[in-house]
Amino acid sequence: MNRPPNDDGSDKERKDSDESAIENIAPDTRIVTAGRNPEWTGPVVNTPVWRASTHLYDNCAELADGVKRGGDAEFFYGRRGSPTQWSLADAITQMETPKTSGAYGTLLFPSGVAAINIALLSVLKPGDILLMSDNCYDPSRGFANGLLKNMGIETRFFDPLIGGAIEGLFCKNTKAILMESPGSLTFEITDIPAICAVAKKHNITTLLDNTWATSYFYPALEKGVDISIIAATKYIVGHSDVMMGSVTTHERYWKRLRRTARQLGQVVSPDDAYLAARGLRTMGVRLKAHEQSALKIAHWLDKRDDVEKVLHPALPSCPGHEIWKRDYEGSSGLFSFIIKGDKKRAAAIVDSLQLYGIGFSWGGFESLALLIHPEQNRSATSWDQTGGVIRLQIGLEDCGDLIADLEQAMDKYKD
Numbered sequence: 001m002n003r004p005p006n007d008d009g010s011d012k013e014r015k016d017s018d019e020s021a022i023e024n025i026a027p028d029t030r031i032v033t034a035g036r037n038p039e040w041t042g043p044v045v046n047t048p049v050w051r052a053s054t055h056l057y058d059n060c061a062e063l064a065d066g067v068k069r070g071g072d073a074e075f076f077y078g079r080r081g082s083p084t085q086w087s088l089a090d091a092i093t094q095m096e097t098p099k100t101s102g103a104y105g106t107l108l109f110p111s112g113v114a115a116i117n118i119a120l121l122s123v124l125k126p127g128d129i130l131l132m133s134d135n136c137y138d139p140s141r142g143f144a145n146g147l148l149k150n151m152g153i154e155t156r157f158f159d160p161l162i163g164g165a166i167e168g169l170f171c172k173n174t175k176a177i178l179m180e181s182p183g184s185l186t187f188e189i190t191d192i193p194a195i196c197a198v199a200k201k202h203n204i205t206t207l208l209d210n211t212w213a214t215s216y217f218y219p220a221l222e223k224g225v226d227i228s229i230i231a232a233t234k235y236i237v238g239h240s241d242v243m244m245g246s247v248t249t250h251e252r253y254w255k256r257l258r259r260t261a262r263q264l265g266q267v268v269s270p271d272d273a274y275l276a277a278r279g280l281r282t283m284g285v286r287l288k289a290h291e292q293s294a295l296k297i298a299h300w301l302d303k304r305d306d307v308e309k310v311l312h313p314a315l316p317s318c319p320g321h322e323i324w325k326r327d328y329e330g331s332s333g334l335f336s337f338i339i340k341g342d343k344k345r346a347a348a349i350v351d352s353l354q355l356y357g358i359g360f361s362w363g364g365f366e367s368l369a370l371l372i373h374p375e376q377n378r379s380a381t382s383w384d385q386t387g388g389v390i391r392l393q394i395g396l397e398d399c400g401d402l403i404a405d406l407e408q409a410m411d412k413y414k415d
């Protein structure tokens, strides 16, 4: 695979696991083998937890050498990680199929928000304009309207369904585009290849929050995205017990991303990296189980006459569904639906669910339900639906039980 160069330009000592000798391995095989370099794992299956701040050198000259190289995946100091973190980062890079996409490396961050915001900081400077999809995650909007604004970086929001017509919004200072597809509240699917194609023509950097699909269902770099971001907190970790984010990119962006992350002191703990790597190994089977149950439940809801609309990318009622069909390898377990009736009815339904927890986040093994307020999070488009909106994270419980629970709650609070 491609190896990001060290600070001194050499590629010596970079200890990535090489891609399998078998060409074109499927994602399910990759998920099992990726990042398991024997130099990191030793004789055991998983890369052990290397807990360390100090890394010791044999002598002064070796330490000086290490400082000069400043490479990735090389012992130096705890802030640059250990084999536990390198192995996970390498596995995530490999999930983006470096041979065909040119994925060059992955950096890990202590949350998805840190990953998104530092990726943005690495490509923007005062005076630049950022275009952000109107369905982006609320904290991404908060960063744009907060720190970025204070730094003299302007953000303009755009309709997630704009496609190649985004070119009409470009001006001299437009430097980057942040997309989230599907939006994690309202699930519009963006025509990412069309946007990336026009952005490339104008030398504008494209970033995607790929948390919903992950590279398993949507290898983002292959689709033309420059910087692929995942809130690993969700499906990679998969067990609702660790916060983490990842950013994967090409050689072109690698050095500035690494520089920004290092200057801001970003590091994840080896214990967290271990748990995330353990989660990743089963992400394929989990995603397929989430997908199956979520689809069943979405279709069940779609047939109910007290449901206004189901916002699930695999259903034709979801804006951008045709693009999902064209581009995505599958759908995951998070979607929303609009009920007939107001927010009070929606809240009463959520409150009387027995098997769904009420709380933020998603991607874990357990089901969650959330009353959401899309009208509060947009400026370029309007939300004209009057019904209450419920977002469901479908977990790994028995699907029949999850449907029965929804049915009892919805029947209890009929219009």
Ligand SMILES: *Cc1c(COP(=O)(O)O)cnc(C)c1O
Pocket: 110, 111, 112, 113, 114, 137, 180, 184, 209, 211, 212, 231, 232, 233, 234, 243, 244, 245, 361
């Ligand atoms: C949760 C989430 C994030 C942020 O991840 P954290 O690890 O919670 O900081 C970013 N984007 C999307 C779409 C998310 O759902």
